[in-house]
Amino acid sequence: xxxxxxxxxxxxxxxxQQVTLRxxxxxxxxxxxxxxxxxxxxxxxxxxxYREEENGRGNFPPRFSGLQFPNYSSELNVNALELxxxxxxxxxxxxxxxxxxxxxxxxxxxxxxVL
Amino acid sequence: DAKxxxxxxxxxxxxxxxHLPCNHSTISGTDYIHWYRQLPSQGPEYVIHGxxxxxxxxxxxxxxxxxxKSSTLILHRATLRDAAVYYCILRDVVSQGxxxxxxxxxxxxxxxxx
Numbered sequence: 001x002x003x004x005x006x007x008x009x010x011x012x013x014x015x016x017q018q019v020t021l022r023x024x025x026x027x028x029x030x031x032x033x034x035x036x037x038x039x040x041x042x043x044x045x046x047x048x049x050y051r052e053e054e055n056g057r058g059n060f061p062p063r064f065s066g067l068q069f070p071n072y073s074s075e076l077n078v079n080a081l082e083l084x085x086x087x088x089x090x091x092x093x094x095x096x097x098x099x100x101x102x103x104x105x106x107x108x109x110x111x112x113x114v115l
Numbered sequence: 116d117a118k119x120x121x122x123x124x125x126x127x128x129x130x131x132x133x134h135l136p137c138n139h140s141t142i143s144g145t146d147y148i149h150w151y152r153q154l155p156s157q158g159p160e161y162v163i164h165g166x167x168x169x170x171x172x173x174x175x176x177x178x179x180x181x182x183x184k185s186s187t188l189i190l191h192r193a194t195l196r197d198a199a200v201y202y203c204i205l206r207d208v209v210s211q212g213x214x215x216x217x218x219x220x221x222x223x224x225x226x227x228x229x
Contacts, residue, residue: 002158002160004158031214033214033216033217035217035219040221041221042200042202042219042220042221042222043159043217043219044219045216045217045218048214048216050214056216058216090158090159092158092159092217094214096214102214103161103164104161104214104217105160105161106158106159106160107158108156108157108158109157109158
């Protein structure tokens, strides 16, 4: 148990719809990173939120957007869903320290299926 | 792109040691070597990390080559619960706010036979 929770566990949407996924970070962690994991692949970095601001983005289009709230929980929003968006979406929380390397703690993921 | 190379799969027997190799020939002086693993139907979990010296924790040991171009994750006595995909990842020191992203490759799928 990492203390990172995600909801919902599973979700089925149709092409063109919009979806919101939620993540509650581990207590005291101010950074949330989101990853997309297609079947049989390693997770791919989508973006990161640090103290409520986007702090880095991977190679994902603008229809992938996010938010971080004052309690450091986070949302991932995907607009205009495409079939290729079907994947496991993972969030990871961390508390970085200056000049150190930190550990990211992952939630169990949300399995999104787009039909 | 992932900066590490790992075998696609490995197999071990229960109660035997497992050595999972990773090549990272382009490693820089400030890159830490991290290992995460992903059990079936779960998110990745941290295993161990190191910079230059060999490291031990309750889960595993990390042996780092003297030139740092390769490393080996050692599970001293594999159990069925250790069956997972193991990812070797290079991460730079955090120099500003936020965390360095994790760049995952495909990892090594470890099968543990009873």
